[in-house]
Amino acid sequence: MRRTLRSVVVVLGACLVVFGLVRLAPGDPTAFLLGTSATPESIAALRHDLGLDQPLAVQLGKFYANLAEGDFGESILYQRPALDVVLEALPRTLVLAGVAFLLSVVVAVPIGVLAAMHRGTWIDRSASVVVVVAQSVPSFWIGILLIEAFAVRLGWLPTSGSGSWKHVVLPASTLALLQLAVLARSVRSGMLEVLELDYIRAARAKGASGSRIAVVHALRNALIPVVTLLALQLGALLAGSVITEAVFAWPGIGSLAFSSVSARDYPVVQTIVILSAVAIVLSNLVADGLYGRLDPRLRGQHG
Amino acid sequence: MSEEAKRPDAGTGAPAEARYTRRRVLELGAAGAVAAAALQAGGLPAIARGARSPQRLTVAYPAIGTAWHPHLLATTNSEVIANTYVEMLLSTNEDFKFVPALAERFQVMEPGHRWRFTLRDGIRFSNGQRVTAEDVKFSLEDYMRQDSPHRLVYASWFDRVAIVNARTVDVFASGPSRVALPGIGFSSRVIPASAKDDAAFAQRPIGTGKYVFDEFVPNDRLVVTKNGRYWGRQKPFFDEITFRQIPTDGTRVAAIEAGEVDFITSVPVQSIGRLRSRGLTVRSIPGVRTMTVWFSGETQGPLRDPRVRRALNYAVDRAGINRALFAGTGAPAHGPIPTSIPLSSKSLPRYDFNPGRARQLLREAGHGNGFELEMVTVAGRFINDTAVAEVIAAQLGAVDVRVKLTALETSTFTPQALSGALARQYDLILFAWNNYYPDPDGGLLPFSAPGGLNYGSYRNAQAYSLIANGRRPHNTGSLRRIYDRVQQLIAYDDPAAMFILTLPLIYAHKGDLQGMTLFPDERINWPDIRRA
Numbered sequence: 001m002r003r004t005l006r007s008v009v010v011v012l013g014a015c016l017v018v019f020g021l022v023r024l025a026p027g028d029p030t031a032f033l034l035g036t037s038a039t040p041e042s043i044a045a046l047r048h049d050l051g052l053d054q055p056l057a058v059q060l061g062k063f064y065a066n067l068a069e070g071d072f073g074e075s076i077l078y079q080r081p082a083l084d085v086v087l088e089a090l091p092r093t094l095v096l097a098g099v100a101f102l103l104s105v106v107v108a109v110p111i112g113v114l115a116a117m118h119r120g121t122w123i124d125r126s127a128s129v130v131v132v133v134a135q136s137v138p139s140f141w142i143g144i145l146l147i148e149a150f151a152v153r154l155g156w157l158p159t160s161g162s163g164s165w166k167h168v169v170l171p172a173s174t175l176a177l178l179q180l181a182v183l184a185r186s187v188r189s190g191m192l193e194v195l196e197l198d199y200i201r202a203a204r205a206k207g208a209s210g211s212r213i214a215v216v217h218a219l220r221n222a223l224i225p226v227v228t229l230l231a232l233q234l235g236a237l238l239a240g241s242v243i244t245e246a247v248f249a250w251p252g253i254g255s256l257a258f259s260s261v262s263a264r265d266y267p268v269v270q271t272i273v274i275l276s277a278v279a280i281v282l283s284n285l286v287a288d289g290l291y292g293r294l295d296p297r298l299r300g301q302h303g
Numbered sequence: 304m305s306e307e308a309k310r311p312d313a314g315t316g317a318p319a320e321a322r323y324t325r326r327r328v329l330e331l332g333a334a335g336a337v338a339a340a341a342l343q344a345g346g347l348p349a350i351a352r353g354a355r356s357p358q359r360l361t362v363a364y365p366a367i368g369t370a371w372h373p374h375l376l377a378t379t380n381s382e383v384i385a386n387t388y389v390e391m392l393l394s395t396n397e398d399f400k401f402v403p404a405l406a407e408r409f410q411v412m413e414p415g416h417r418w419r420f421t422l423r424d425g426i427r428f429s430n431g432q433r434v435t436a437e438d439v440k441f442s443l444e445d446y447m448r449q450d451s452p453h454r455l456v457y458a459s460w461f462d463r464v465a466i467v468n469a470r471t472v473d474v475f476a477s478g479p480s481r482v483a484l485p486g487i488g489f490s491s492r493v494i495p496a497s498a499k500d501d502a503a504f505a506q507r508p509i510g511t512g513k514y515v516f517d518e519f520v521p522n523d524r525l526v527v528t529k530n531g532r533y534w535g536r537q538k539p540f541f542d543e544i545t546f547r548q549i550p551t552d553g554t555r556v557a558a559i560e561a562g563e564v565d566f567i568t569s570v571p572v573q574s575i576g577r578l579r580s581r582g583l584t585v586r587s588i589p590g591v592r593t594m595t596v597w598f599s600g601e602t603q604g605p606l607r608d609p610r611v612r613r614a615l616n617y618a619v620d621r622a623g624i625n626r627a628l629f630a631g632t633g634a635p636a637h638g639p640i641p642t643s644i645p646l647s648s649k650s651l652p653r654y655d656f657n658p659g660r661a662r663q664l665l666r667e668a669g670h671g672n673g674f675e676l677e678m679v680t681v682a683g684r685f686i687n688d689t690a691v692a693e694v695i696a697a698q699l700g701a702v703d704v705r706v707k708l709t710a711l712e713t714s715t716f717t718p719q720a721l722s723g724a725l726a727r728q729y730d731l732i733l734f735a736w737n738n739y740y741p742d743p744d745g746g747l748l749p750f751s752a753p754g755g756l757n758y759g760s761y762r763n764a765q766a767y768s769l770i771a772n773g774r775r776p777h778n779t780g781s782l783r784r785i786y787d788r789v790q791q792l793i794a795y796d797d798p799a800a801m802f803i804l805t806l807p808l809i810y811a812h813k814g815d816l817q818g819m820t821l822f823p824d825e826r827i828n829w830p831d832i833r834r835a
Binding site for chain 2: 028029030043077078079080085088089140143144147148151152155158159160161162246247248249251255256258259262263264
């Protein structure tokens, strides 16, 4: 209960921070809407229409009052409710992030396990190279390389856009790569830690095979910290989607965030940040719950 | 004169089937030959079976737009795209001469004050509703009220619309104004008067264009489909046009290389060679935006001396910038009005790259040891904007004018430019000014009055008065004299800025597209394009 209350406070705080940040950022939505030929009178008129000429405290009060009614404001760019605009883009980002998440887990867990089981060998070193490259190469560059290889040269997949499962493959792979690196490292260190424990030594003494030890005995315990990490990675996935969606012209939350921030579409930026904050808080709550379930020693400690 | 045109019934709407001219007989013969060839090849062409597969055109822009109400279009791209489903009273050809669109004719009733527009007969909106003078009146008055970029310039010239009869309106300017007509010509997208009470209209706008607004997915695509009720004779070739948004340059280029799209705009300069080597057609024309470095009129330093401002102009290598950063696709500028705009002066002194002359002028002005300046540039708004700023800073450095450069993104740059803050804080301001309408007045707006659009706070009463005079009705000879004088003043006698380059518009498309016209103001005649 206390944790749920704390989560509500975090979300309300995030609302306050985003409200302040978008207004502290230099620039103005009128610049985009009215263009470079605006007159001072027209700017003043539009600022009045948008309520931007009111004191910040009044704007903040209205912002919270409207939020309480589920009103996230009207998008300045799209001329319709900001929540509608964001909710239309959300499923596409969820698909992208979901596939990226699955891809990264499917690839990172075996890499981490193999690296730990063969610590210090060429397998471990090769895995390290993959991890370092995945983590350090900028995602926009990876994206362009994938487009060049699989869309332009081989013609297997579309370069960009949305509409079919084929459109998901390249952006999801790009997005998965960053997460893959973090996950693989975490699985490896988790496995190394567990492999030193007495019960593994006991299993070995009983003659269990290496793969059985890895999958049945070690991995289950090694994955417990990874679950928390996965929850925390949701934020990284959302942040990564801004660049990845721009490169692949994927019309999700990332593209929307990019265009809305550029044009200072305050209501849309606020809605995206608030929904993201809610999602991250929820995923942390879920991770805490899962943690307790997976590790009986922790049950009751976080109540 | 052709045989057909000599006939008394030519163009009278007599059924085409009844005319057995020589051409028709030849056409029938050709069709017969095609049919015979198709049968021999083992089947009829799809079109003969009545199952022509839909023709689709896919176009990629870096950004397509966000709102599609024809009176709320906030960017040039969205205006160009909207022209597929909505039309204006007048249009212009590539030379910016007015040509009839929805209005079959217009008359000057009182020069610079009242124009009469007569609608074509039988025009219908895509929902079947007939277009009336009432719709025109509503459209013009609504547009002037709405928050639209163009409204701001035109609104002060527009007064009202009076209905003469069901097909005729009189448009009044607020004072004798020569430039009101270009303004009204470009601000007259006609929509049904019923849109006033239709809350859903903005999400599904209706017009008279060759296409109908079909679907918009933000940050992804806008789809228009053929308007089956189009009033004109020339029907579009494509059944559907999809305008895709692909913001990343590399991805947009890859999309046309992979054959996913037929046409891309804003081709990055460095990709021109690669696209040509893949057999794609790359075309570039000079646009109507001039990359300009304004001198701040607020500065108390060396820039107050016109010799110093001329010296800086000579120190910049326009041709070199064009070659190195634009692969020669731009056009070096020596004055404020792009050469494609009527009355662009042909007698201006040229600022050819001459660092020796620059140093000499600086010495004459008592600044032989150089000085420091602060420059601000908009970043990421125009092709190579920051790169141009960096090159200019380096070239000024070569004549001992040391430049400290700041880059600001558009949403930060524009409000500060409009409020005069940039002119107070910086000595040099880089931006690419758009010649908003096909008249020299559009390029001279920033030098026409203090405040607002006058980003550099240029103060010259003679220039203000000449520009104001140019807006009144004159004969062509007087107009040329007025505009030659004001361009000479702004570019050379009391330089307001360094006019660097008319930015190019660079496009790439598949080789089988035909019938396209590229306009300097970024319009493309999408509805008239065909596939070979």
